[in-house]
Amino acid sequence: MAQTQTFGRTCFLLAIFIFIFISVSGTGMASEFRVWPGESIQNAVNEAFPGDTILVESGEFNESIYVNKENLTIESASGNPDDTFIAGETAGSYVFEIVANDVNISGFSITEGRCGIFINSADNCVISGNKISNQEAGIYLFESGNNLLSNNMVYSNLDCGIKMLASSDNIIRDNYFDNTKNVRGNKFNVWNGSTGNYWSDYKGKDENGDGIGDAAYVINPEAGSMDYVPLMKYVQTLPVLPIARFTSDVTEGYTPLSVRFKDLSENATSMLWDFGDGSASSYPNPHHIYSSEGNYVVSLTASNENGSGSASVTIYVLNASELSGPKLPTAQFIYNTTVGHVPLVIKFVDISENADCATWYFGDGKTSCCSEPEHTFCCPGNYTVSLAAKNENGTSSASILITVLPAGDGNVKATDSIGSSDGAENSVNTGSNSDKTDKYNTGNKKGSAEDPGDPEVIANAENSESKSNGKGEGTGSARIIHRDELEAIKNSVISTARSNILTETGLALEKEMLKVQKNVEAFVDNSLPGSVGDSLPEIETRIAPWIPSFLGLAGIVFMISVLKIGKRGRK
Known part of the structure; x- marks a missing residue:
């Protein structure tokens, strides 16, 4: 029995937890729906959750809308009632019937129904910025309280502009009323704030010319409902909504694609970027990088106290590997000399590109995996030094010929200078005109025992063959390094050459x-x-x-x- 009770309590607590979670998640993750002409506003209401916003695009709609979701906002996307029209489904229907609390309706021209907006036993709703006409009653409140009705134009309705039955403590201000009968109400309600409403049947005067009638407009003297500051003239003030606009420097490119956005929105106090890949930003001019292939819809939502607006663009990100193929390594290195007497010590520096690993072969049976090895040649002879650079796509190699002279033999000339195993001359680009290159040969003694050459402009040698591992043909090559690229190792190279x-x-x-x-x-x-x-x-x-x-x-x-x-x- 005790176990059964414990199990029952556990299930009860779990049910409460699930209910709370659903309630919190339903209200905390608001969504935005857009309804275009030809679509149904009622369908959007049915799909919405409390806290959501339904934006109705400019156009004409013919339907009756039953609002039974709390904390729901239904507004025209433009904020202008002159371009968004809703007519009742039939002459005897309510255009909007609200049966839930905290509902906002704004920015519509509402016409041709039994009642434009019917608030039926609902509290804390806001009705603003609408034009309501050609109904039996413009606005009707039944057993509803603490609602705000402001900045509406209610006119040409046959019975009355606003009818209130068993409804109290509502605030009605800054509205325009011009109907057969403007108001019916038997409870206490507040009819003004700093200003009241415009009443077409007001008989008072404005002696001081401040735009406010000198005498109160009587709603229901028995209930104490009075408009104490009635307006003599009325101009409907439309809410200033933000207009979302932005630019992007590119809309298509290959990964990784870097895109810079610039906000050009108007009347906005805040903005939110959605980059379409799960990332967001609130910066005015963000910079975003797309690392994966795909089509991404980027949207900017601009907001102010009256509402929000949005704009979007699609960014097309292409796969770079499909265009250029796999990235192959390029083997290249620099060194301080190619000729000298035993023991000859030479400093090498690996500057290969796109390489995961590199291996040195010094031609005397010794190897190294260091990035900056220093190798000693102990015996006279010619040695081919090569560097093999590898990555997952293939291999590239570069080599040079090193001439090691016997000790004290100062008259023997080097047989080769840079990167050639057959003794051919090689040109080194010194950064001047292309037709003014130095030749490393025995005629001008560059590369000889007396003058090993300018170590600042000596670069790595010719490229030997490249190999592929099947993911792409190896096309890596070694290249000549210019003077300005050797600054990082200048001191070590110069000091070694100078001492020789x-x-x-x-x-x-x-x-x-x-x-x-x-x-x-x-x-x-x-x-x-x-x-x-x-x-x-x-x-x-x-x-x-x-x-x-x-x-x-x-x-x-x-x-x-x-x-x-x-x-x-x-x-």
């Missing part, structure tokens, strides 16, 4: 100094003592063979000075 140049230049200068010193000693010992009694021509004849040596010594001293000045400047 200074070392080799120092050895050459030392040999030349020894030669000059011996020539000078021989001249001093042999020529000068025996020349005291000789004539000037004979002295000139003896000195002449040593003039080139003195000139060579002066040139060497000048070169050393220039090198020292350049070294201090670079420091």
Whole structure:
């Protein structure tokens, strides 16, 4: 028995929880319906939930609408009653019959029925901005209270403009009444705020010219219903609704597609973007990226205190892979030299594109997977260094030839310069005119042991063949790197090259100094003592063979000075 009671209580609590959840979700997630001419407003009411909004587009509708959903808003999309007309289904029908609380009706021309708006036992409704005419009664309230009727024009109705039966505590202000009989009511209601209503049968005067009658308009003196500030003239004030407008810089493109939107809405105090992919934004000019293929309807909802308006556009996002095929890697690298004496240390830097991994092959049986390896060649010879760059779509490789000279052999020239295993010349783009490239060959000593070339403009070599893994043909290639692309490794490259140049230049200068010193000693010992009694021509004849040596010594001293000045400047 106890278990049965426990089970019953559990089911009861669960039912209460489900009821609360449905109620909260139903009111918290409001939707917007749009009804176009030829469609049914009543169908939209039937499908709506409490809290939803039904926007009726401009046009003519012929139906009677029964509103039984609480907190429902039904309004014309334009906010202008002169372009949205609703006529009763028959002459004896109510155009709008409201039987639920908190219903808002606004912005319509309502005509040709028994009653334009019938509030039947409903409270807290708002009827505003309508034109109601050619009915038996314009507005009829039965057993309803705390409703607001404002800014309506009620005219040309046969029985009365507004009829109130067993209804009290309603507020009726800022309306226009011009009917056979304007009002019938036997309960207390409020007929004015800061201003009252315009009554076509008002007999009072406006002595001070402020637009308000000097005497009250009597509704029902026994119930105390009086319009204390009746209007002498009336101009219907239409609500200022927002107009949603926007632009986008593109409407079609390939993934990832970047789109910038710009809000051009009018009369809006807030806006909400829906990008069609589950993302939203409240920024005026948002930037959105579509990463997946598809068609996305982007809408902007602009709002103010009177209502909202919306505009939309479709963004077409195409699959980039279908256009360009798979992205293949491009192997490319840079280095500081291609020739030198053992032990030769060379710094390499991988700058491949679209590569998931890269492997170095140094030609001496050793490999590396580092992005910036530093490799030492210990034996003389020619070594082909290659870099293989891979991704899921294929492989690309690039290679160069490294010439390693024996120790102390300063006269051997490099057999190749950049990226060619057959000794062919290669041109390096230095960033100047395309017809003014430097040739790395033995004729101008670039790439030789004496001058390994300008390390700032040396780039990676020719492209070797590319391979595919079946997802796309490999077309990756290595390319020449310009001077401005080497700034990131400039210091390490320059310092290494500079040290090699200074070392080799120092050895050459030392040999030349020894030669000059011996020539000078021989001249001093042999020529000068025996020349005291000789004539000037004979002295000139003896000195002449040593003039080139003195000139060579002066040139060497000048070169050393220039090198020292350049070294201090670079420091």
